[in-house]
Amino acid sequence: MNSRELWISFQTIVIKEVSRFARIWPQTIVPPVITTSLYFVIFGSLIGPRIGEMQGFAYMDFIVPGLILMSVITNSYANVSSSFYSSKFQRSIEEILVSPTPEWIILAGYICGGMVRGIGVGLAVTLVALFFSDLAIHNLFVLCSVVVLTSILFALAGFTNGMLAKSFDDISIIPTFILTPLTYLGGIFYSVKLLPDFWQGVSLINPILYMINAFRFGFLGISDIGLVYSYVIILVFIAILFFVNFQLLRRGHGIRS
Amino acid sequence: MQAALEISNLRKTYSNGFTALKGINLTVADGDFFALLGPNGAGKSTAIGIISSLVNKSDGSVSIYSHNIDTDFSIAKAQLGVVPQEFNFSIFETPMQVVMNQAGYYGIDRTTATQRAQKYLTLLGLWDKRNNQNRMLSGGMKRRLMIARALIHEPRLLILDEPTAGVDIEIRHSMWEFLSDLNNTGTTIILTTHYLEEAESLCRNIAIIDGGELVENTSMRDLLKRSNREIFVLDTETPMKYYPEGMSNVTAKDESTLEVEILKGGNLSEVIMALSKQGFTITSMRNKSNRLEQLFIDLVNDGHKNTGDSRE
Numbered sequence: 345m346n347s348r349e350l351w352i353s354f355q356t357i358v359i360k361e362v363s364r365f366a367r368i369w370p371q372t373i374v375p376p377v378i379t380t381s382l383y384f385v386i387f388g389s390l391i392g393p394r395i396g397e398m399q400g401f402a403y404m405d406f407i408v409p410g411l412i413l414m415s416v417i418t419n420s421y422a423n424v425s426s427s428f429y430s431s432k433f434q435r436s437i438e439e440i441l442v443s444p445t446p447e448w449i450i451l452a453g454y455i456c457g458g459m460v461r462g463i464g465v466g467l468a469v470t471l472v473a474l475f476f477s478d479l480a481i482h483n484l485f486v487l488c489s490v491v492v493l494t495s496i497l498f499a500l501a502g503f504t505n506g507m508l509a510k511s512f513d514d515i516s517i518i519p520t521f522i523l524t525p526l527t528y529l530g531g532i533f534y535s536v537k538l539l540p541d542f543w544q545g546v547s548l549i550n551p552i553l554y555m556i557n558a559f560r561f562g563f564l565g566i567s568d569i570g571l572v573y574s575y576v577i578i579l580v581f582i583a584i585l586f587f588v589n590f591q592l593l594r595r596g597h598g599i600r601s
Numbered sequence: 602m603q604a605a606l607e608i609s610n611l612r613k614t615y616s617n618g619f620t621a622l623k624g625i626n627l628t629v630a631d632g633d634f635f636a637l638l639g640p641n642g643a644g645k646s647t648a649i650g651i652i653s654s655l656v657n658k659s660d661g662s663v664s665i666y667s668h669n670i671d672t673d674f675s676i677a678k679a680q681l682g683v684v685p686q687e688f689n690f691s692i693f694e695t696p697m698q699v700v701m702n703q704a705g706y707y708g709i710d711r712t713t714a715t716q717r718a719q720k721y722l723t724l725l726g727l728w729d730k731r732n733n734q735n736r737m738l739s740g741g742m743k744r745r746l747m748i749a750r751a752l753i754h755e756p757r758l759l760i761l762d763e764p765t766a767g768v769d770i771e772i773r774h775s776m777w778e779f780l781s782d783l784n785n786t787g788t789t790i791i792l793t794t795h796y797l798e799e800a801e802s803l804c805r806n807i808a809i810i811d812g813g814e815l816v817e818n819t820s821m822r823d824l825l826k827r828s829n830r831e832i833f834v835l836d837t838e839t840p841m842k843y844y845p846e847g848m849s850n851v852t853a854k855d856e857s858t859l860e861v862e863i864l865k866g867g868n869l870s871e872v873i874m875a876l877s878k879q880g881f882t883i884t885s886m887r888n889k890s891n892r893l894e895q896l897f898i899d900l901v902n903d904g905h906k907n908t909g910d911s912r913e
Contacts, residue, residue, distance in 0.1 A: 345675050345679075346708075349707070349708020352709065352710060353705060355705065356702055360698075363698075434689070434692065435687065435688075436689055436691045439702065439703055439750070442653045442678065442683050443703070443706035443754075444675040444676075444678040445706050595657075601656040
């Protein structure tokens with residue numbers, strides 16, 4: 345395929361993915377916005393004033409970046425894992441596999457679809473957050489780059505889950521038992537500096553901690569982690585997951601006999 | 602003549618140890634209408650899966666119009682269209698979305714894709730249903746949708762894995778007509794089917810695969826020449842009060858039906874005249890089974906006797 349044909353193929357996968365989640369927006373867009381709004385109401389407006397300030401910021405302002413990034417993470421992940429597994433289950437993935445579309449375009453198309461949903465839901469949550477908090481942007485480049493890289497990373501992770509899943513249960517186990525706990529323990533609601541030394545050390549093995557802190561730096565200019573470490577961790581995970589997914593696709597794991 | 606498909610020493614052993622293909626060699630000429638037949642589990646779908654990159658082969662090579670599917674996969678795949686046995690499209694999409702997306706995967710621009718979608722959905726009687734969800738389509742419509750999808754990039758080689766399974770006789774005949782027209786315009790077609798009259802009436806060449814091995818590969822004409830007997834069913838005007846005498850090749854099946862076995866070179870009219878002399882009036886006559894069906898059974902049974910597989 346020449347570059348124009350590759351572009352058409354990539355576009356087709358992305359448009360198909362975006363159409364899929366847009367068609368079922370009451371299941372894909374609305375629930376995360378409502379859930380995050382409840383966090384703003386309960387933790388921000390009701391409990392937040394009693395907690396007071398966190399690292400010099402009102403508690404509501406402190407938790408907003410983490411909650412936005414949480415919605416980006418879960419939606420980027422869920423879109424790719426469920427969509428790819430469904431196409432495996434219905435065998436419609438064979439439509440792409442019999443075509444000349446190379447593996448890296450398939451991967452890029454699905455990842456881009458996941459990014460669109462993740463960042464789209466993130467923007468919707470940000471709009472809701474404006475009702476509760478006076479959001480100021482400290483560093484736009486950090487803000488944008490972290491949200492884009494994080495959505496790429498979790499879309500890739502969702503793709504791995506979709507490739508390896510053998511049943512619909514398998515695509516809910518990872519988000520429930522690994523992704524959600526890591527997100528909550530990644531410093532959305534607190535600064536890891538509040539933890540005892542031992543638990544601070546344990547927290548450092550959680551990659552989501554680095555993303556949330558970098559994203560919070562973009563909004564508030566504060567972070568528990570050095571910015572460079574955050575970028576390195578995110579880029580390393582992206583490289584590893586891209587390689588893993590590319591190999592799984594080339595071998596046709598679970599999609600070719 | 603250029604080969605549309607060249608398969609060399611193709612082998613497939615699945616991870617559970619089952620060997621589906623035991624080193625198949627096959628060449629299909631450009632422009633051919635080729636039948637690939639075999640009993641269930643013979644290895645036909647595995648072979649098609651390997652050709653279309655949905656099954657990883659264990660050994661051997663496959664080339665489509667001289668382009669190896671491993672080393673030259675982009676060009677090879679662009680020349681191939683596949684209609685699988687099982688439905689493999691999203692039931693939540695519409696026929697229009699299915700064919701347009703498929704065109705996109707082949708890098709076809711939207712204007713050309715729209716024109717072709719209209720052409721093939723119309724030819725296959727699906728244009729009126731183009732915006733219906735696929736789950737609302739009948740079985741025959743779903744099969745035709747898979748044909749339209751396989752043709753959207755206008756491949757030179759089209760492989761159909763039991764395309765008429767489960768469709769009514771009227772649709773089946775319209776699909777035969779469509780496929781014949783397609784073949785006449787230059788598309789090479791490989792067909793697998795369990796309706797042997799379909800293969801006999803459409804295909805010029807034939808291969809029979811059984812137990813992962815090719816047991817026959819010849820022209821349809823030569824294969825049919827080997828048929829040495831044919832059975833005709835004769836209906837009598839009134840219920841028979843007695844059965845024909847002195848005719849070893851005539852068997853009464855019930856009180857108004859006779860079966861006549863005619864060997865190669867035999868004369869059916871002599872049999873009918875002899876029956877007439879004995880007072881039987883024949884009102885209608887038909888072939889009991891087509892010749893290919895009998896040959897197919899004979900070939901497969903011979904193979905099983907040789908391998909000791911009884912398949913009772």
